[in-house]
Amino acid sequence: MSRFSPRDHLRHPADDSGRMRDSLFWQTILPEQKLGFQAYLYLTSAGKAGFNVVLWGEEKRPLLLELVNGEIPAGMDLDALSFEGLELRKTGFGEPARVSYRSERVELDFTFTGSHPPFSYHDNPDGLPAWFALNRYEQTGRIEGSIRTGGRMIDLSGMAHRDHSWGNRNWGVPQHWKWLCAYTPDGSRMINGWIWIARGELGCGGYVVRDGALTPIATIRQHGTYRDDMSQDTLRAEIVDTAGETCLLELQRFGLVKLPTKDKFGTLIQEAACIGSIDGAAAAGQYETHWQQAYLDHLVESGATR
Numbered sequence: 001m002s003r004f005s006p007r008d009h010l011r012h013p014a015d016d017s018g019r020m021r022d023s024l025f026w027q028t029i030l031p032e033q034k035l036g037f038q039a040y041l042y043l044t045s046a047g048k049a050g051f052n053v054v055l056w057g058e059e060k061r062p063l064l065l066e067l068v069n070g071e072i073p074a075g076m077d078l079d080a081l082s083f084e085g086l087e088l089r090k091t092g093f094g095e096p097a098r099v100s101y102r103s104e105r106v107e108l109d110f111t112f113t114g115s116h117p118p119f120s121y122h123d124n125p126d127g128l129p130a131w132f133a134l135n136r137y138e139q140t141g142r143i144e145g146s147i148r149t150g151g152r153m154i155d156l157s158g159m160a161h162r163d164h165s166w167g168n169r170n171w172g173v174p175q176h177w178k179w180l181c182a183y184t185p186d187g188s189r190m191i192n193g194w195i196w197i198a199r200g201e202l203g204c205g206g207y208v209v210r211d212g213a214l215t216p217i218a219t220i221r222q223h224g225t226y227r228d229d230m231s232q233d234t235l236r237a238e239i240v241d242t243a244g245e246t247c248l249l250e251l252q253r254f255g256l257v258k259l260p261t262k263d264k265f266g267t268l269i270q271e272a273a274c275i276g277s278i279d280g281a282a283a284a285g286q287y288e289t290h291w292q293q294a295y296l297d298h299l300v301e302s303g304a305t306r
Contacts, residue, residue, distance in 0.1 A: 036273025110145025134167030182285025
């Protein structure tokens, strides 16, 4: 039974609370250039919206961090959206999407095409926690396009990932999470994984794709290392899928960007662009962590970062 409706690529109506939040995300890691790229859009049923474009590398500061906030009318949908220089065109559920954005600092244009049908975390044994979303799809694929900023033109052609989440997120529930995606250059191996700790319970979600065959993840046994500021450095994850097969993912950060949400919980999202391997084959990926800032401050101040 499908977890989705044919209209789930579009904006979702308010739930019984009278609220709704859609968020869309695209990313690619360019290991040869030591660059990470992501674009993120959110919008609520009340019309509040925000968009960011981030390009980062080995330097301490990102090459580009563009943030836009504003309003999107209730009648404007995600198949033909225009917002503060952003143009989004979606052709159907799981089908290619084109994203372009223009400002004084950046010119961006790309098309994302999925390599497999969209995947729901509801299909993992641990399911999708209600505090995170009503539903969500993850899809690995390819990106074709470019980004120009600071007099530099960067080709975005290669493997990539996107997701679309809908539902009202309760940012104060999770104590920590790790979200990751990784892929070999030829797309023969793709991984999406999510590990969370909330209310003292541990869960995981995601999938492994081997030679075109997608299998949900059952368990992830992982170990991360961190730098003195508790930003993530490496990850080693032994992933067992629901068919009983094991996959080994190893990631090493080459670039990091910190994205504080400025909410009342002090939530900090950190994005690491990584090189690595999947079962020994060269790969690239993105490794995200979620923390509450007060906890990180305590680890750093008490010398407990290692």
